[in-house]
Amino acid sequence: MEEVSLAGQVAIVTGAGRGLGRSYADDLARRGAKVVVNDMRRNPEYGDTEVDTGPSAADLVAQQIEREGGTAISANETIATVVGARRTFEAAMGAYGTVDVVVHNAGNRQNAYFEALTDEQVQSVLAVHLLGAFRLLSPVWPVMQANHYGRVVLIGSSVGAYGMEGISNYGAAKAGLIGLTKSLALEGGDHGILVNCVLPQADTAATSGRPKGRTLVSRASQEVASARARMGSRVGAELVAPLVSFLASRQCEVTGEVFSCGAGTYARVFTGVTRGWTSPTDQVTAEDVRDHLELIRSTDEWLLPRSAPHEMDIFADAYAELVQGSPNTR
Numbered sequence: 494m495e496e497v498s499l500a501g502q503v504a505i506v507t508g509a510g511r512g513l514g515r516s517y518a519d520d521l522a523r524r525g526a527k528v529v530v531n532d533m534r535r536n537p538e539y540g541d542t543e544v545d546t547g548p549s550a551a552d553l554v555a556q557q558i559e560r561e562g563g564t565a566i567s568a569n570e571t572i573a574t575v576v577g578a579r580r581t582f583e584a585a586m587g588a589y590g591t592v593d594v595v596v597h598n599a600g601n602r603q604n605a606y607f608e609a610l611t612d613e614q615v616q617s618v619l620a621v622h623l624l625g626a627f628r629l630l631s632p633v634w635p636v637m638q639a640n641h642y643g644r645v646v647l648i649g650s651s652v653g654a655y656g657m658e659g660i661s662n663y664g665a666a667k668a669g670l671i672g673l674t675k676s677l678a679l680e681g682g683d684h685g686i687l688v689n690c691v692l693p694q695a696d697t698a699a700t701s702g703r704p705k706g707r708t709l710v711s712r713a714s715q716e717v718a719s720a721r722a723r724m725g726s727r728v729g730a731e732l733v734a735p736l737v738s739f740l741a742s743r744q745c746e747v748t749g750e751v752f753s754c755g756a757g758t759y760a761r762v763f764t765g766v767t768r769g770w771t772s773p774t775d776q777v778t779a780e781d782v783r784d785h786l787e788l789i790r791s792t793d794e795w796l797l798p799r800s801a802p803h804e805m806d807i808f809a810d811a812y813a814e815l816v817q818g819s820p821n822t823r
Contacts, residue, residue: 497742500525503589503646504741505581507531507572507629508599510550512650513695516730517596517737522563524738527592529585530555533577534569535598537640558670572599573620578628591640592633594741596647597626597670604660615662622666626673634686643686644741647674651692651753654762667692671751678749679800687748689740692762693733732757749799766804768794771811 508514510532522528534549548556551567558565568584570577585592601621603614626647637643652660653667674690681688713730735764736754739745751762768783782789 495737495744496524497744498525499594499742500736501583502593502741503527503529503591503741504532504566504594504596505529505592505629507581507600507625507635509596510554513693513730513733514596514598516734517552517598518565519558520734520738521594521741522558522565522594524742525631526564526741527562527589528555528558528565529568529581530558530565531568531570531572531581531599533571542737544724571621572597572625572629573617575628577681579632581629582632586636592636592642593640593642594644594646595630595633595649596741597629599625602650602663602732606659607661609661618662619666619669622663623669623673626670630677634792635680637681637686638684641685643684644743644745645677645681645688646685646737646740647688647690648737649690649692649751651694651808654692654751654753674751674819675749675800683750687740687745689745689748690732690751690787691737691740692751692753693730694753695730695733705709763797765795765797766807767792768796769811771815773815 499521502525504518504526506514506518506521506528509530514532518528518530525558530551532549532551532554536672549567549569551569553567555567561763564586566588570580572578572581582592599621601618603610603618605611605614623789630645633643635785642780647670649670650663651662652659653669653671656664672691674688677686678685678686734753736752736759738749753760753761753762767790770788772781796807798807
């Protein structure tokens with residue numbers, strides 16, 4: 494069968510100096526992509542107290558890709574600022590003349606229970622994960638539109654899909670990426686731009702670090718440690734990279750979808766709407782909602798909206814069925 498190839502494509506991978514991002518950059522390069530390895534280096538311009546004068550993490554990754562016969566450059570910029578995102582984009586355009594693929598992986602963690610979260614901790618996490626996606630894709634998007642082609646892979650987290658205690662700022666940022674995926678997929682479809690989201694489960698430096706604000710280790714932290722132990726050796730970034738490479742390739746034809754992967758399992762994550770309860774009258778009370786809550790919450794029947802307008806159609810259909818005599822009014 495034909496292999497999944499990225500030959501001739503230019504890919505920007507953010508946060509690619511280590512961990513998952515490096516794994517994505519390496520695999521894309523092995524499959525023929527010209528890779529822009531983005532990662533922030535120590536720099537007073539970004540508020541660091543020291544200057545990193547030696548090769549940065551991004552430099553080292555790009556150099557390794559070149560030694561292995563691939564093509565790569567480094568972009569030592571923070572994706573959290575408009576300036577840093579623009580410089581990363583300009584590095585790609587200056588070196589290769591276009592951008593075909595964006596894998597937005599850059600992230601940070603400022604773990605704390607909600608009562609201990611500061612505004613800085615919230616802003617810092619949102620700036621890298623969510624605003625970083627906006628700030629990089631803003632100049633990239635018109636290029637992809639002009640090319641009538643593009644692949645965008647946003648790296649989310651199961652925390653954004655399902656929640657987890659002690660990192661609500663992180664969960665909110667990652668949930669935002671899922672929403673961005675859905676909306677951009679609808680906007681990009683007519684231009685040949687496909688946008689998908691990946692929720693990886695892997696051990697990296699970013700997954701360590703307990704939430705601050707309480708002395709006891711949270712139940713969630715204990716559950717994560719237990720699950721990771723049961724996953725054994727199958728927690729490496731190399732098991733996530735194949736999914737990212739496929740979604741970044743021309744062979745990918747799906748868009749607006751969210752995929753999870755962990756321990757060698759790959760699955761689709763989706764948001765459905767239950768059949769619910771449709772009121773037989775226009776006069777609905779809180780008591781009505783209470784009395785029908787079991788039916789509202791039941792997952793025996795569910796539908797999968799393609800968009801927010803499609804969900805409105807679903808509600809309109811439910812009302813139409815009601816007028817014609819629906820059993821869903823009990």
